[in-house]
Amino acid sequence: MKLKFYKYQGAGNDFVMIDDRENSFPISTALIKRLCDRHFGIGADGLILLQNDEEHDFRMIYFNSDGNESTMCGNGGRCIIRFAKDLDAASDRMTFNAIDGLHHGVVDDKIIRLQMIDINEVEDHDHYLFMNTGSPHHVEFVDNLTSLNVVEIGRNIRNGAPYFEQGSNVNFVQVMEDNSLLIRTYERGVEDETLACGTGITAAAISAFVKKKVDTNNIQVKAIGGDLSVNFEENNHNFVNVWLNGPAEKVFEGEIEI
Numbered sequence: 001m002k003l004k005f006y007k008y009q010g011a012g013n014d015f016v017m018i019d020d021r022e023n024s025f026p027i028s029t030a031l032i033k034r035l036c037d038r039h040f041g042i043g044a045d046g047l048i049l050l051q052n053d054e055e056h057d058f059r060m061i062y063f064n065s066d067g068n069e070s071t072m073c074g075n076g077g078r079c080i081i082r083f084a085k086d087l088d089a090a091s092d093r094m095t096f097n098a099i100d101g102l103h104h105g106v107v108d109d110k111i112i113r114l115q116m117i118d119i120n121e122v123e124d125h126d127h128y129l130f131m132n133t134g135s136p137h138h139v140e141f142v143d144n145l146t147s148l149n150v151v152e153i154g155r156n157i158r159n160g161a162p163y164f165e166q167g168s169n170v171n172f173v174q175v176m177e178d179n180s181l182l183i184r185t186y187e188r189g190v191e192d193e194t195l196a197c198g199t200g201i202t203a204a205a206i207s208a209f210v211k212k213k214v215d216t217n218n219i220q221v222k223a224i225g226g227d228l229s230v231n232f233e234e235n236n237h238n239f240v241n242v243w244l245n246g247p248a249e250k251v252f253e254g255e256i257e258i
């Protein structure tokens with residue numbers, strides 16, 4: 001059976017995108033893992049289904065490259081906004097359902113803007129913060145980001161206390177003089193460092209604001225794969241109107257035997 005697929009990337013976080021409005025994609029962990037495999041398949045950090053939705057423009061279903069369905073993907077959310085527009089399945093402004101609820105999306109020329117969920121619980125521990133921005137995120141501030149062994153240290157944190165099997169994504173963040181952030185992320189379900197992680201970038205921006213390391217609510221964040229920005233409104237550590245903004249584009253499309 002031939003499967004039509006599209007390949008998109010948002011700041012280097014890359015995804016196999018499937019137009020599944022017919023609801024015919026044969027979901028299986030083994031198939032999704034193979035399609036995401038960078039040697040035996042198409043290669044991606046995850047796979048995303050665009051499905052019909054009764055009330056909104058579409059529904060997003062996200063799977064990590066380990067083949068398992070997972071929680072919200074911020075860069076994947078920005079890629080599906082671009083994908084929906086390219087498919088003429090939505091206009092420049094759209095709403096869609098995802099595992100963490102309703103999202104607004106905006107195509108603003110080359111910049112794709114995704115509204116994230118509200119964040120009302122930020123755990124501020126001694127040497128890290130933890131919050132859920134649609135996916136769980138552990139955030140640490142460091143001053144040696146480029147030389148850090150993100151995979152080894154990130155993997156240990158992801159698997160250790162208090163996360164264990166369910167795990168968490170692990171973000172290392174450095175604050176720059178110009179109030180911008182540098183970030184590197186070990187991603188749960190990819191079980192490796194990715195070139196950008198949208199929900200992680202959101203968590204990093206909010207963490208920097210909570211720790212008063214920046215004095216703005218419109219924060220530039222530089223990931224290895226590209227530059228994004230996060231803006232939000234805050235009152236009493238409740239963060240609303242949270243937007244993740246950055247590039248997202250199609251790389252290629254094709255067919256693959258499954």
Ligand SMILES: N[C@H](CCC[C@H](N)C(=O)O)C(=O)O
Binds near residue numbers: 064070071074198200
């Ligand atoms: N790996 C994450 C989901 C994807 C997050 C990332 N790709 C993003 O852009 O937010 C998890 O299982 O929690």
